[in-house]
Amino acid sequence: MVNRASLDKRPDEVATMFDDVAPKYDVVNDVLSMGQTRRWRKIVVDAMEVSKGQRVLDLAAGTGTSSEPYADAGIDVVACDFSLGMLKVGKRRRPDIDFIAGDATNLPFADNTFDATTISFGLRNVNEPKKALAEMLRVTKPGGRLVIAEFSQPVVPLWRTMYTEYLMRALPAIAVKVASNPDAYVYLAESIRAWPDQDHLAAWLQDSGWEKVTYRNLTGGIVAVHRAFKPAGAPEGAAAAIAAHKGPVAKLRRNIVR
Numbered sequence: 001m002v003n004r005a006s007l008d009k010r011p012d013e014v015a016t017m018f019d020d021v022a023p024k025y026d027v028v029n030d031v032l033s034m035g036q037t038r039r040w041r042k043i044v045v046d047a048m049e050v051s052k053g054q055r056v057l058d059l060a061a062g063t064g065t066s067s068e069p070y071a072d073a074g075i076d077v078v079a080c081d082f083s084l085g086m087l088k089v090g091k092r093r094r095p096d097i098d099f100i101a102g103d104a105t106n107l108p109f110a111d112n113t114f115d116a117t118t119i120s121f122g123l124r125n126v127n128e129p130k131k132a133l134a135e136m137l138r139v140t141k142p143g144g145r146l147v148i149a150e151f152s153q154p155v156v157p158l159w160r161t162m163y164t165e166y167l168m169r170a171l172p173a174i175a176v177k178v179a180s181n182p183d184a185y186v187y188l189a190e191s192i193r194a195w196p197d198q199d200h201l202a203a204w205l206q207d208s209g210w211e212k213v214t215y216r217n218l219t220g221g222i223v224a225v226h227r228a229f230k231p232a233g234a235p236e237g238a239a240a241a242i243a244a245h246k247g248p249v250a251k252l253r254r255n256i257v258r
Helices: 011-032 036-048 068-072 084-093 129-139 157-178 182-194 198-207 239-244 246-255
Strands: 055-059 076-081 098-101 114-120 140-151 211-218 223-229
Touching (some): 036 114, 036 140, 036 223, 157 182
Parallel strands (some): 076 098
């Protein structure tokens, strides 16, 4: 059982936790966010600025809720997550979307595969987030963009205090009534508190090789949407580079959720 959060998370434990909450995950999120989740996700889609003919990687896609707007617009989207339970729920609901099991720190895709990459409310669950950012850079095409939505730090002190009280007191109490695994939402609250602020994530992006890094605060900084671009001059993936990633590409065939 995972009920304490740190930046040294065990992927198997976190994946199991999400498997447990998969059936009610989207409904519970709507309740706990007071309906804000839908607004936040729409802002992410708008920031992606993708169109038909482009290919999108949606990481930490869970049940595919975040992938649906792209599929509905006729955009080729791949929903990737490390929780098989989440992916199976999503595949039953949206068989038209490609659901792929994968680890954000070792993605099963070749270099320069996607026009744009996104991850919403999942980066803080990765045990090596900087490594994940480098992997996202690898699989994104030169000039392509990355959009991250993640819980962050409210910018007004009073609002920050009120939000912390909600996270640590009200949210777990509500989760007991509506969630199948309330301990998962204790983890949620603690993982948010342990997560670095907006500027730290921006610095991580720059250190990982992304450029033109910006962010926008939502709901007073409860959530921040970061956007960055892969340098346009990045190599297109020479034969040697592609050969080096035959392992992940071969693994992709085994990771398809049917």
